[in-house]
Amino acid sequence: MRATATVAMAAMAVTFPGTTAALAGGDFELGRAKSLQCVACHGERGMTPNPMFPHLAGQNAAYLEVQLEHFRTGQRYNAIMTPVAEALTREDIEDLATYFSSVGPLADAP
Ligand code: HEC
Numbered sequence: 001m002r003a004t005a006t007v008a009m010a011a012m013a014v015t016f017p018g019t020t021a022a023l024a025g026g027d028f029e030l031g032r033a034k035s036l037q038c039v040a041c042h043g044e045r046g047m048t049p050n051p052m053f054p055h056l057a058g059q060n061a062a063y064l065e066v067q068l069e070h071f072r073t074g075q076r077y078n079a080i081m082t083p084v085a086e087a088l089t090r091e092d093i094e095d096l097a098t099y100f101s102s103v104g105p106l107a108d109a110p
Contacts, residue, residue: 025094025097025098026061026091026093026094026095026096026097026098026099027094027095027098028095028098028099028102030095030099031095031096031097031098031099031100032099034092034095034096034099035096035099035100037084038056038084038096041053041080042054042055042056043055045057045103045104046058046059046100046103046104047104047105055104056100057100057103057104057105058100058101058103058104058105059100059101060101061097061098061100061101062097064093064096064097064100064101065093065094065097068085068088068093068096068097069093071084071085071086072085072086072088072093
């Protein structure tokens, strides 16, 4: 059992580098403050009426972190989003992922 879990964790670390340490990581309030720079495209609290932009509210935190890291490092490219992500630090990404994963139509968070 123990060996199986270790292998699974190692596989996750390879598939999603950086996420294992960050799952509990971010600060909701800092994330909320930092999210103001995302509102123009992703909407208030991560819900946008504009179909050009994806909703972020309620998305899984690990997924958000991986996507932001991929934009930042160039593994995922988008002419609009890449420059935004390049300006973020690792800590910003954790705070933003914590914030956006905690808000949304199904969440209790303010
Ligand atoms: C100027 C507009 C703009 C701003 C500002 C912006 N984004 Fe984006 N974002 C986009 C676009 C466009 C996409 C879709 C990219 C694609 O199609 O690959 C996107 C995609 C994303 C994704 C991937 C979503 C998914 O479902 O895969 C995340 C995560 C994200 N943005 C986070 C943020 C965060 C956090 C901020 C604020 C720090 C931010 N964005 C600011 C335009 C923007």
